[in-house]
Amino acid sequence: MGFALRAAIGGFLLMISGTAPLCWALQNQPGNSTIRTTTHLVQFGMIVRDRNGAVRNLTKDDFVVKDRGKIQPINVFSVDVSGTTAQSAQPLPPNTYSDIAGYGTEKPRSxxxxxxxxxxxxxxxxxxxxxxxxxxxxxxxxxxxxxxxxxxxxxxxxxxxxxxxxxxxxxxxxxxxxxxxxxxxxxxxxxxxxxxxxxxxxxxxxxxxxxxxxxxxxxxxxxxxxxxxxxxxxxxxxxxxxxxxxxxxxxxxxxxxxxxxxxxxxxxxxxxxxxxxxxxxxxxxxxxxxxxxxxxxxxxxxxxxxxxxxxxxxxxxxxxxxxxxxxxxxxxxxxxxxxxxxxxxxxxxxxxxxxxxxxxxDSAVTYTLGFYLPESDVDGKFHKIAVQVKQAGLSVTAPRGYFADKDTDATESETRSAFIAAIRSPLDAAALPLVVRMERQDKAAQNSVEIVGSVGLKSVQVHQEGSFRKGTLDIYTIEQDATGKVLHQGNERLNLKLTEQQYISYLQSGILFHQVLQPQQDTKVLRVLVQDHGSARVGSVIIPFAHVK
Structure with missing residues (x-):
């Protein structure tokens, strides 16, 4: 059976029962201070030491950040201290799986x-x-x-x-x-x-x-x-x-x-x-x-x-x-x-x-700094950064620089390579926030499984075209046997065409999708994988079939 895929528009949130946990998880996922370069924001972590070890009492005003020799205003600042900022896991409802940090299995801050x-x-x-x-x-x-x-x-x-x-x-x-x-x-x-x-x-x-x-x-x-x-x-x-x-x-x-x-x-x-x-x-x-x-x-x-x-x-x-x-x-x-x-x-x-x-x-005390990069400086080149601390006697360990990658569409080869790597990986991929509820049911077909999922829109690459924001998601279900051999693969492409009001709304709720499938007899593992066609980023969850109730 194929996908019944729809963007979360109009009354769709009301049409599928039990979607609230999916939306709740996306709305309440832990704050993401991941170091990454986007079109506008550069974030990086670093460690500051004195002769006695890690230093934990510095403020934003104690730092100077230079990008290729030019001083940048510090727009993002935080300090993470081991043992004080770790977030405990928030349990997901039964038969619900996610690649989001802080849900399901406990994943610490560091x-x-x-x-x-x-x-x-x-x-x-x-x-x-x-x-x-x-x-x-x-x-x-x-x-x-x-x-x-x-x-x-x-x-x-x-x-x-x-x-x-x-x-x-x-x-x-x-x-x-x-x-x-x-x-x-x-x-x-x-x-x-x-x-x-x-x-x-x-x-x-x-x-x-x-x-x-x-x-x-x-x-x-x-x-x-x-x-x-x-x-x-x-x-x-x-x-x-x-x-x-x-x-x-x-x-x-x-x-x-x-x-x-x-x-x-x-x-x-x-x-x-x-x-x-x-x-x-x-x-x-x-x-x-x-x-x-x-x-x-x-x-x-x-x-x-x-x-x-x-x-x-x-x-x-x-x-x-x-x-x-x-x-x-x-x-x-x-x-x-x-x-x-x-x-x-x-x-x-x-x-x-x-x-x-x-x-x-080494990361007992980590400082995260960030600054916004002008569009004109997003040139795809390596940018050397330098971080200075105003107080004397302190040493800084920070990344040497970053790549100011342009927000361009991935090539077909890059998209395919990322997909194959995700299938081969024994780990969930978390570049796209993904929450999936999977339940056995016999309504549509005997021994079938219903899948309802939600993808975090904020990590999806979209382009402004006139009054709409457009993007493309490829959604796959992969059935594997005990050796990892692929028994069946289902996929569908979801083309997004969102008004500004819809886009703002779905940043909170996510994009929902729905499928009913009949797994093969030897299926031991189900993978639900979502790939952003524009950036090649992947979100995936690996679900032992025996766990599905």
């Missing part, structure tokens, strides 16, 4: 996501025959970092709210946000922290075929190395895409949680742009704290050509070290993403426990 990154940890330190010795040994990096994480969890503060995810061939939810120490220790303790990417496949060393072993093959070293580098490029592209999809899914999941979110990323080898990662994280006010799980890396022993024998050549122990970089791959990426988002990169340290504790405790 959160930390720990990502255990198997995908970007390398195994295979031993060189292949005739391959020069790798410079850095990192075989058990993530396993080592896991032990330090458990050491921190044993002494974590009961007020900490932490989620643990794993990244292998896909993003895995090990434990969503909780303060339960025993639960966190149990899931981390059982997690297999083995590296899953072969070093020789993604970071091959140079090849040297010595003449003393095979004079006729010595010239083949260069083309063999070149072919290896080309294949490594494809492998690195694949894992870069998987990594970016995972980061985007995490960002979308926490996008509607107010305030600063910390991403503690236990990783090692990141052969891609830190700026690109930071740009994704900025959409949800997620601050990067990458931790190099390799710690202080020892250089591999090498043998000079003068002292080499045939076994040294055969085992790759001879001469120049692999690669031209002065440090391990990934450190520059970590430092760049941390600087861009206002976090900190922990590299070249073996005190990983203290690094983890520092990252999680």
């Amino acid at each position: 959160v930390t996501i720990v990502l255990l990154d198997n995908l970007n940890a390398l195994f295979g330190a031993a060189p292949e025959p005739y391959e020069r010795t790798p410079r850095w040994l990192e075989e058990h990096a993530l396993t080592n970092a896991k032990q330090h994480l458990m050491e921190f969890l044993r002494t974590m503060d009961p007020s900490d709210r932490i989620a643990i995810y794993g990244l292998t061939d896909r993003l895995r939810v090990l434990c969503d946000f909780t303060c339960n120490r025993d639960q966190l220790l149990a899931v981390v303790g059982k997690y297999d922290a083995s590296a899953m990417t072969a070093r020789g496949a993604v970071e091959p060393g140079s090849v040297h075929v010595p003449e003393m072993l095979d004079p006729d093959s010595a010239h083949l070293g260069a083309p063999i190395a070149e072919a290896g580098q080309e294949l490594a490029g494809f492998k690195n592209q694949d894992r870069a895409q998987l990594t970016m999809e995972a980061i985007a899914a995490i960002t979308e999941h926490v996008a509607d949680i107010p305030g600063r979110k910390n991403l503690l990323w236990l990783t090692s080898n990141l052969p891609f742009s830190g700026e690109a990662i930071a740009r994704v994280l900025a959409r949800g006010n997620v601050v990067a704290y990458p931790l190099d799980a390799r710690g202080l890396l020892p250089r591999s022993p090498v043998v000079t050509m003068e002292d080499a024998n045939e076994d040294d050549y055969a085992m790759g122990r001879v001469g120049g070290l692999m690669g031209a970089d002065s440090g391990p791959t990934g450190i520059g990426t970590m430092q760049e993403m941390a600087a861009d988002t206002g976090g900190h990169a922990f590299v070249n340290t073996n005190d990983l426990t203290s690094a983890i504790r520092s990252a999680i405790e």
Whole structure:
């Protein structure tokens, strides 16, 4: 059966029974102080310290904000102190689900996501025959970092709210946000922290075929190395895409949680742009704290050509070290993403426990500042910002800048990519506020399910055309089996054409939609997903079918 979709106009709110909780949730969702750049408003969070730690008694007048050297008036100001501003969850009615922070499952005002990154940890330190010795040994990096994480969890503060995810061939939810120490220790303790990417496949060393072993093959070293580098490029592209999809899914999941979110990323080898990662994280006010799980890396022993024998050549122990970089791959990426988002990169340290504790405790006091950007300055470029505190002896940690993205329609490719990422994600997406009520019923058809949903209009991109505001929403229901295979997909496009009075009204009530469907026999999970066709933003809820009454 198809959708019966209508904008919430006229008497529609009265036509569907029980819609009040949906509208109430949208009207009363927690205040959203998410750091994001819109057409007019730029918001960002930062931390201020003195020699004794976080400073919590500053006012708006204590700050000076510059955008590309120009002083900006501070239009938005707030200070969030852990333990005093967290909002308790407000329960939703039975059979009602939402991606809005503060409803259903408790989601605190300040959160930390720990990502255990198997995908970007390398195994295979031993060189292949005739391959020069790798410079850095990192075989058990993530396993080592896991032990330090458990050491921190044993002494974590009961007020900490932490989620643990794993990244292998896909993003895995090990434990969503909780303060339960025993639960966190149990899931981390059982997690297999083995590296899953072969070093020789993604970071091959140079090849040297010595003449003393095979004079006729010595010239083949260069083309063999070149072919290896080309294949490594494809492998690195694949894992870069998987990594970016995972980061985007995490960002979308926490996008509607107010305030600063910390991403503690236990990783090692990141052969891609830190700026690109930071740009994704900025959409949800997620601050990067990458931790190099390799710690202080020892250089591999090498043998000079003068002292080499045939076994040294055969085992790759001879001469120049692999690669031209002065440090391990990934450190520059970590430092760049941390600087861009206002976090900190922990590299070249073996005190990983203290690094983890520092990252999680870093947002004890967070200041949020914002200013309105003139339309003429929305140029799609990176804007460098500088924040100064008038009081002496204080240090500021803030994002290095932001992208003044224009409010333009997403391309078809961007829209499709965002949709696919949301389907693959094990997490709700929260870029569009969404509330869904789902109930079993046999009125329209036997063993059917009625779905009534409401989408927050304030997050939908609309354009002024004459006296109307226009936008487009794509609404999907996806049925999946226990393995995640899609059994059925229903979708409909909702074209919005609202007068100014209607637009103001629906900012409060949301846009309602309605569907009756007959799930497939093997359906275990129902996803309701709404995508803004203009911006490609997604809101989604993942509903275990067994929970639907």
